[in-house]
Amino acid sequence: GMSSADFDARFVEKSEDGPLMIMNAIPCHxxxxxxxxxxxxxxxxxxxxxxxxxxxxxxxxxxxFMHYDRCPIIFNVMESLKVEMGFDASTMQCNL
Known part of the structure; x- marks a missing residue:
């Protein structure tokens, strides 16, 4: 197996905003x-x-937003928000 340190060095990027760790490739390795x-x-x-x-x-x-087209959860939430907010793609406006 691979050690945690080796895994982190190869695949993970640490956020400057705190302890958040993100994969360093999209789509994920x-x-x-x-x-x-x-x-x-x-x-x-x-x-x-x-x-x-x-x-x-x-x-x-x-x-x-980087994962919008790859993650069904994000895609479905964003599409639901568009409907809820009355988003009009032709004007790029929300009609609340």
Whole structure:
């Protein structure tokens, strides 16, 4: 197996905003056939991904949008928000 330090050095990028760890590639190194190849052994950040339920989600919007087309959870939440906010794609405006 691989040590935690080796795993971190090879695959993980530490956030400057705190202890958040993110994978250093999109799509993830471990995504195979649209499934996680290390699912049983994934680290906490992956278990919580996309972390829409955690505080200060506004600080992670860039990361969330980066995964919009790859993560069904993010895609479905964003599409639901568009409907709820009355988003009009032709004007790029919300009609509340």
């Amino acid at each position: 471990f995504l195979e056939n649209n499934a996680c190849s290390i699912y049983e052994h994934r680290f906490a950040g992956c278990r919580e991904f996309p972390a829409l339920h955690l505080p200060e989600v506004n600080k992670r919007l860039f990361t969330i």
